Amino acid sequence: MKKLSIMALSALVAVGSIAGYTVAQQKINDKDLLNQAKNYFQPLPKEIPAPSDNPTTKEKVQLGKMLYYDPRLSLSGVISCNTCHNLATYGVDGVETSLGHKFQTGGKNAPTVLNAGFHIAQFWDGRAKTLEDQAKGPVLNPVEMSMPDPNLVIERLKTIEGYVAEFKKAFPNEKDPVNYDNVAKAIAAFERTLVTPSRFDEFLKGNTKALTQKEKEGLKLFMEKGCASCHNGVAIGGTMFQKFGVVKPYPYQDTNDLGRYNVTKNEADKYVYKVPSLRNVTRTYPYFHDGKVWDIREAVKIMGETQLGITLTDDEIDKIVAFLDSTTGKIPEDALKMPVLPPSSPKTPKPRI
Secondary structure: OHHHHHHHHHHHHHHHHHHHHHHHHHHHHHHHHHHHHHOOEOOOOOOOOOOOOOOOOHHHHHHHHHHHHOHHHOOOOOOOHHHHOOHHHOOOOOOOOOEOHHHOEOOOOOOOOOOHHHOOOEOOOOOEOOHHHHHHHHHHOOOOOOOOOHHHHHHHHHOOHHHHHHHHHHOOOOOOOOOHHHHHHHHHHHHOOOOOOOHHHHHHOOOHHHOOHHHHHHHHHHHHOOHHHOOOEOOOOOOOEEEOOOOOOOOOOOOOOOEOHHHHOOHHHOOEEEOOOOOOHHHOOOEOOOOOEOOHHHHHHHHHHHHHOOOOOHHHHHHHHHHHHOOOOOOOHHHHOOOOOOOOOOOOOOOOO
């Protein structure tokens, strides 16, 4: 009995040693994975850096939030920035292409506005360099908000006493602060607060327990298969332009949609688009520039085939999707609270169809 007890004790010690080795080895693996991830990604800062000519202020953000939610920036008076970039649904509207003025639809899927200020440029074709430039576009686009010119936008705003006061607070050193440039600056200032920290950021900061084992395996695959060669940086994308269909054509490609070529007129830019951010991607369906793919699993599969020339297994796709879901972040609470907008006056130009 004594000999048996010694043998049993030895077995327990051996098992304990193996278990201890496994835990230690796992810690080493986690550390290695974290170090590898740091070569590709950075955690989100609290706020998107602002340009020197448009520093972020509390007053500017408050005004920008009001303008972002205000449908009076559209000709019909029913479409706001939030219509197509709904913050309650992670900055998208959940349709292939957005409905605009007179129920027209545009040619591109509306990308999320969350974390957009980290991108190299705005719009799928990169035609706007900054958030300020981007904010000016949809308001005057005849298919979107359809204002005929900036003058009508400013005429509406100047007849609303509440807005006149807010512009003065946001731009106190200007003689005539209610102008179209400042509309864009205020909206951009608000959008720079739309940062969504996630569990993946906690991992990048050193908390290796922030991700599950499956998510870690997905992260490892994401890097080793080559996904991170384009989807990297703070926003996990948005840092470059890339042809969609590097190895083989995108199966739903509209050959009339030439992508960035329409901006540069460079033959090499045909079917080239800005690489989108993958933060919150499991919430920002449908996918790609045309919104043709609704299933995140199909999107991952297509990316493997068209961009990397590989066929991912179902298990690999599951793990990569699990990792992508770990980037789902927290939308700033204040941004989700609908602002009370100042009332129009009898002089305010009425909505038009």
